[in-house]
Amino acid sequence: MITVSIVEDDPDIRESLALLINGTPGYACIGAYPNCEKGIKGILKDPPDVVLMDIGLPGMSGIEGIKILKEKMPELDILVLTIQSDDRVVFQALCAGACGYLVKDTPPARLLEAIRESYDGGAPMSTRIARMVVESFRVTPETSLTQRETEVLTHLCKGQSYKTIADELFISEETVRRHIKNIYRKLEVHSKSEAVAKAFKEKLVSL
Incomplete structure (x- = not known):
């Protein structure tokens, strides 16, 4: 069971999301909050597996809430x-610690899939966001990372x-974790989202 807080x-979107999540086997909405102030308090008290966070909120912004x-x-x-x-908001959210970024016209099935991807360690993005990120940055030849990293x-x-x-690189998950640990150290970051944001910002990858 993947638990989710919103x-x-x-209120209409909040209720619709809660109904979608609670109506899908394997998912449960355990909290739905109208702003970050209430959300932070509730999430710290009853932590979910995944948080769905809006950005343009009254009071504290979603980006500050993520931080x-x-x-x-x-x-x-x-x-x-x-x-x-827009790219500024996307990268602010990723740098703050978001694991993925979806726009609100995302189909329900894709949203549920993205929640599971987040739970499984992925970093889901809407197609237009991913395309914008890819088109905005080019690879740079200068990097301290090894080819495998x-x-x-x-x-x-x-x-x-x-x-x-x-599976893609024909190595063990433990080897992947070791490479990622080295990547974090070399990029001077502390999380997957920070590594992804820095990779795009400093043009370390070409997708």
Whole structure:
């Protein structure tokens, strides 16, 4: 059972998301909050597996909420679900600690799939967001990463889980984790989302 909490100020959208999640076998909505202030308090008290976070919220922004939650719960998976899709907001969210980024016209089936991908260690993005990211950055030849580390980072930026990366590269999950640990150290980051954001920002990968 994948547990989900929602932070969304629109009551109709919030209710629709909760109904979708609770109506799908294997998923359960354990919290639905209208703003970050209430969301943070509720999520810290009753942590879910995945948080669906809006960005444009009254009071504290979703990006600030992500930062606070990730500081207090580094392992928490936070999936952005918003109408905002400009590159500045996308990278602010990723740098804050979001594991993925979806726009609100995402079909219900894809949203549920993205929640599971987040739970499994992936970094799901809406097609238009992924395309925007790819088109905005080019690969740079200068990097301290080894060829294998760059390959692992590239797969990580595609939103793939550790298991999928291991299967794609014909290595063990433990080897993937070792490479990712080295990537974190070399890039001076502390999470998957920070590594992905830095990879795009510094043009370390070509998708």
